[in-house]
Amino acid sequence: TLWAARRVAAPRPHRHLLKWFAVGGLGLLVGTIQGVIQVMPANEAWLHAAGPAGEFIDPIAHAHINLVTGTLALVAGLAFYVSSRRGVRPSERKAENAVFWVLVPGSVAFYLVFMLLGWVEGHLVTDSSLSYEQAVARLGPLHPIALMVCGSLTLVGIAGLLLVIARRFWRGRSRHLAGAPLLVLAAAALVVGTTQGLIQILPPVKAFLLATGEAGEAIPNAHAQLNMLGGVVPALLGIAMSVGPGTLGISVSRALSRRVAWFVGLGVGTYYVSAVAGNVVTGLVFANGGSLSLADTAAVLGETGMAIGAGLYAIGFATLAIAMWRGTEGYRAGGWRHARATVAGYNGEPAGWRRRIPLRYPLAAEAVGGLVGFPGLGWALGGLPLIGLPLLMIGPAIPWALIPLLTSPYGSAPLGELGLWQAVLIYLLASTCLSAAGLYLGLRARHRPFSAEAPPIRPAWESEADA
Numbered sequence: 255t256l257w258a259a260r261r262v263a264a265p266r267p268h269r270h271l272l273k274w275f276a277v278g279g280l281g282l283l284v285g286t287i288q289g290v291i292q293v294m295p296a297n298e299a300w301l302h303a304a305g306p307a308g309e310f311i312d313p314i315a316h317a318h319i320n321l322v323t324g325t326l327a328l329v330a331g332l333a334f335y336v337s338s339r340r341g342v343r344p345s346e347r348k349a350e351n352a353v354f355w356v357l358v359p360g361s362v363a364f365y366l367v368f369m370l371l372g373w374v375e376g377h378l379v380t381d382s383s384l385s386y387e388q389a390v391a392r393l394g395p396l397h398p399i400a401l402m403v404c405g406s407l408t409l410v411g412i413a414g415l416l417l418v419i420a421r422r423f424w425r426g427r428s429r430h431l432a433g434a435p436l437l438v439l440a441a442a443a444l445v446v447g448t449t450q451g452l453i454q455i456l457p458p459v460k461a462f463l464l465a466t467g468e469a470g471e472a473i474p475n476a477h478a479q480l481n482m483l484g485g486v487v488p489a490l491l492g493i494a495m496s497v498g499p500g501t502l503g504i505s506v507s508r509a510l511s512r513r514v515a516w517f518v519g520l521g522v523g524t525y526y527v528s529a530v531a532g533n534v535v536t537g538l539v540f541a542n543g544g545s546l547s548l549a550d551t552a553a554v555l556g557e558t559g560m561a562i563g564a565g566l567y568a569i570g571f572a573t574l575a576i577a578m579w580r581g582t583e584g585y586r587a588g589g590w591r592h593a594r595a596t597v598a599g600y601n602g603e604p605a606g607w608r609r610r611i612p613l614r615y616p617l618a619a620e621a622v623g624g625l626v627g628f629p630g631l632g633w634a635l636g637g638l639p640l641i642g643l644p645l646l647m648i649g650p651a652i653p654w655a656l657i658p659l660l661t662s663p664y665g666s667a668p669l670g671e672l673g674l675w676q677a678v679l680i681y682l683l684a685s686t687c688l689s690a691a692g693l694y695l696g697l698r699a700r701h702r703p704f705s706a707e708a709p710p711i712r713p714a715w716e717s718e719a720d721a
Contacts, residue, residue, distance in 0.1 A: 268338065270347055274331030277358050281324030288316055304379050306386045306464060310372030315365055321481060322408065323361045326415070326444075329489045330357075333419050333437060336496045337428040349418050357411025364404040371397060386464075401455045412448045416441040423492075432506040433492030435515035440492065443484030443522060450477045450530075466537030473537075476529035483567065484522035488515070491574075510577050517570025525563025532556020597640055613697060620693050624686030627653040627678075632693050641696070645689065652685075653678045 256272050291297060292312050301308035334350055371393075378389035390397050420441040423434040453459055454474060463470035491514075495506045535552035620632025630645025657677050660669040669677050 278328035285320035304376030307376035315368035332493045337422045353414040360407030364408045367400045431496040433495035435512045436488040436492030439515045439519045440489035447481040469533040469537035472533040480526045521563045521567030528559025629689045
């Protein structure tokens with residue numbers, strides 16, 4: 255799409271945003287390819303054997319290339335497009351370009367550093383039988399310096415991006431857009447999440463997370479959830495609200511967007527604070543040999559707060575869903591009419607010779623075909639091919655392929671105790687009854703039902719005009 259856009263002869267005021275979409279698409283492509291490679295058995299076993307070094311590759315580097323280099327770049331391009339639909343000022347374009355040339359190189363460098371450190375230190379762990387701490391000590395200052403430099407560059411780029419978004423949708427020309435409150439909320443959540451991500455790579459903090467076991471693992475999980483549920487999802491939702499009238503034909507009031515933003519923000523904030531605080535307290539208790547009762551209390555309070563936050567988050571989206579359902583009544587009614595017209599168009603009007611066939615004939619054809627494992631024949635003969643043809647294609651596979659697999663005597667088949675022929679007979683009888691009943695109702699619902707008695711039938715080649 256981006257390559258084809260080069261051939262557009264008309265003015266392209268937003269062509270400076272193409273680089274955001276190119277980087278976002280490539281970031282998600284690299285992340286997808288890495289995800290496929292690292293789930294291969296040998297690679298997955300190596301990642302587990304490498305311990306914390308393997309976690310630098312998955313999930314840290316994998317999530318970074320998907321979330322920051324991929325998704326965040328796409329969100330940035332969409333947000334800049336929405337905010338500049340009425341024109342782009344030279345200062346705004348300079349700010350966008352400056353953010354791009356800081357964020358993208360920093361993000362790619364951060365990803366490569368995580369991958370290289372995980373690969374080098376992982377091989378020191380697996381090949382040289384060193385512990386993770388010894389592998390980190392072997393690299394010396396290179397480990398923390400590389401992470402801090404690339405992490406700081408990425409943080410500056412993300413901070414600049416979020417500052418530009420917040421400025422435009424909070425005080426700028428785009429503050430009147432329906433999705434502006436949600437975009438401001440997303441910027442605030444991503445600031446907090448990015449700051450935590452930078453803090454987590456500090457050596458003392460990383461050592462604390464490793465020493466506290468499951469509690470230490472839950473803290474980075476909360477960081478990822480904040481970025482996704484509090485950052486990316488509200489941002490995409492705000493962008494959709496802003497382009498809704500022109501793209502979707504649905505107008506969203508700014509009051510509704512503000513109300514959704516409050517619920518979503520309170521829900522995400524409560525969930526995040528509860529998860530982080532509860533696990534930090536639990537980790538400190540275990541690391542310092544404290545009482546288990548304090549750890550249990552912190553865990554219960556954290557889980558309670560997380561449940562409350564999840565409820566508030568759900569209320570926010572339920573509020574939006576109810577408003578969307580009420581606002582799309584005409585659209586849904588038109589879609590239902592179109593679907594029925596499409597079905598009627600595929601089925602067509604009953605031919606003249608079909609109107610003279612008694613109802614029992616297609617029902618008999620369906621019963622005979624269904625009992626031998628070929629349902630759908632009666633539907634096709636009755637003038638309802640939209641249902642009959644899929645049944646003719648899918649129906650035989652169930653009794654003659656799927657059921658034999660489910661009743662196989664080799665291994666622990668789900669229906670092995672029932673037996674092949676018993677299962678096939680039960681299926682054929684039940685499916686035939688259901689299909690024949692549905693065909694009867696479908697034929698009776700036609701505007702011109704079948705006659706009770708059949709008059710003499712003309713040959714198929716004789717036309718209505720000849721009659």
